[in-house]
Amino acid sequence: MRLELVTLAGVKLDKPVFEVILPTVEGEIAVFPDHESLITVAVPGAIAVRQNKEDSDDQMEYFAISGGVIEISSNLVRVLVDEADHSDEIVESDVKQALERAREMRESATSVVERDKAHQLISRHTTQLKVADLRRRKRRG
Amino acid sequence: MASTQALKSRIRSVKSTKQITKAMQLVAASKMRRAQDADKASAPYTKAASELLSYLASQGASDEHPLFARRHIKARLIIVVSSDKGLAGAYNSNILKTYLNEYKQSDAESVKVKTITVGRKVGQFVGRLKDAEVVGAYEGVADQPSGRELHAILDTARDMFMSGEVDAVDVLYTEFISSLTQKPRVQRLLPAGFTAGTVSDSVRDAKYEPSPEVVLDSVVTRLIGAQLYQALLDARASEHSMRMIAMKNATDNANDLVDDLTLEMNKARQGAITQELAEISGGVEALNE
Numbered sequence: 099m100r101l102e103l104v105t106l107a108g109v110k111l112d113k114p115v116f117e118v119i120l121p122t123v124e125g126e127i128a129v130f131p132d133h134e135s136l137i138t139v140a141v142p143g144a145i146a147v148r149q150n151k152e153d154s155d156d157q158m159e160y161f162a163i164s165g166g167v168i169e170i171s172s173n174l175v176r177v178l179v180d181e182a183d184h185s186d187e188i189v190e191s192d193v194k195q196a197l198e199r200a201r202e203m204r205e206s207a208t209s210v211v212e213r214d215k216a217h218q219l220i221s222r223h224t225t226q227l228k229v230a231d232l233r234r235r236k237r238r239g
Numbered sequence: 240m241a242s243t244q245a246l247k248s249r250i251r252s253v254k255s256t257k258q259i260t261k262a263m264q265l266v267a268a269s270k271m272r273r274a275q276d277a278d279k280a281s282a283p284y285t286k287a288a289s290e291l292l293s294y295l296a297s298q299g300a301s302d303e304h305p306l307f308a309r310r311h312i313k314a315r316l317i318i319v320v321s322s323d324k325g326l327a328g329a330y331n332s333n334i335l336k337t338y339l340n341e342y343k344q345s346d347a348e349s350v351k352v353k354t355i356t357v358g359r360k361v362g363q364f365v366g367r368l369k370d371a372e373v374v375g376a377y378e379g380v381a382d383q384p385s386g387r388e389l390h391a392i393l394d395t396a397r398d399m400f401m402s403g404e405v406d407a408v409d410v411l412y413t414e415f416i417s418s419l420t421q422k423p424r425v426q427r428l429l430p431a432g433f434t435a436g437t438v439s440d441s442v443r444d445a446k447y448e449p450s451p452e453v454v455l456d457s458v459v460t461r462l463i464g465a466q467l468y469q470a471l472l473d474a475r476a477s478e479h480s481m482r483m484i485a486m487k488n489a490t491d492n493a494n495d496l497v498d499d500l501t502l503e504m505n506k507a508r509q510g511a512i513t514q515e516l517a518e519i520s521g522g523v524e525a526l527n528e
Contacts, residue, residue, distance in 0.1 A: 108277075124448055137446070139448075210375065214395070
């Protein structure tokens with residue numbers, strides 16, 4: 099089964115995998131090879147990827163995604179999202195600081211534009227933190 | 240004739256200006272290339288989304304969808320894209336001229352115009368217009384705008400269209416045709432009008448969760464987002480390429496000026512020497528008599 103992670107900035111990931119866990123509007127779903135064809139809507143959250151069947155949970159890869167569309171067929175999972183960050187690209191301390199700044203921005207926002215921007219940033223950073231947290235917990239466990 | 244000293248300092252100042260324009264030219268060239276690459280990178284996204292939409296449209300899911308609703312246009316929203324910085328030749332003035340034309344035309348048809356500005360230059364310009372209604376003004380958008388930045392603009396436009404506050408949404412940007420040709424272009428974002436393409440088997444047999452309507456909503460929003468994203472990138476590539484050419488002309492002019500000034504300086508120096516020699520030989524003549 100191939101996983102394609104397509105963002106506006108280009109194809110983020112395109113490789114064979116064994117299992118993908120996806121956040122959808124109907125809750126999280128795990129997809130294995132030969133899944134029935136399905137098209138659904140992704141919500142901001144974490145994608146977990148298990149590359150080989152015998153990989154343990156510790157070896158799973160995580161991506162923080164924004165909302166998008168998911169297209170599943172028997173041998174392809176295509177995720178169309180605006181943004182996707184690999185958990186290794188997320189530096190927790192930086193994100194925490196950015197989240198703090200975004201919150202301050204929301205407090206001091208004087209226009210709709212500023213408040214919108216702050217909201218967007220807050221939801222993005224919160225998702226990233228969640229993914230970073232997942233990664234850490236898996237490593238410890 | 241100016242003194243040699245004055246000419247020398249003018250040459251020095253022109254040369255340092257030339258260094259700056261040359262550097263700006265090179266920076267603009269590499270930024271232009273990056274913007275073009277980013278434009279290309281978003282193609283798979285657009286393709287995948289278009290394919291999904293084609294299928295959904297062929298199923299009739301789009302007939303009732305509010306984002307496809309064609310209404311009589313009483314008010315429109317224009318998203319104008321310019322740059323934050325100047326020194327890009329006619330880039331900003333072309334956009335502003337096109338914007339004014341659109342504005343006047345709509346005014347003549349008694350269509351109300353609301354505006355979202357992207358970039359400081361157009362923000363300042365529209366802000367000074369007496370009866371322009373500015374909904375939002377964005378500045379400092381990154382060279383490669385992130386999905387989030389895009390959605391702040393997109394959500395506003397979408398909400399205004401859905402609520403019936405405006406009946407059409409257009410984006411006015413500079414289309415990048417080649418590194419030598421760019422021209423302002425008005426593209427309609429809403430109501431959405433996408434042409435159907437080919438549909439792959441995997442898409443045709445799929446189940447939709449929670450429903451085709453919800454999926455359609457998400458797909459259409461993404462496609463409009465991709466269109467806006469490409470418009471922003473096109474505008475960016477155009478800006479950099481026009482700046483590159485403007486700076487190249489400035490560098491060439493500086494070169495010409497240095498040549499002229501050097502010639503003048505040499506003349507002035509030679510003139511001074513000739514005059515001094517004439518004076519000396521005149522003095523010698525006088526002594527000999």
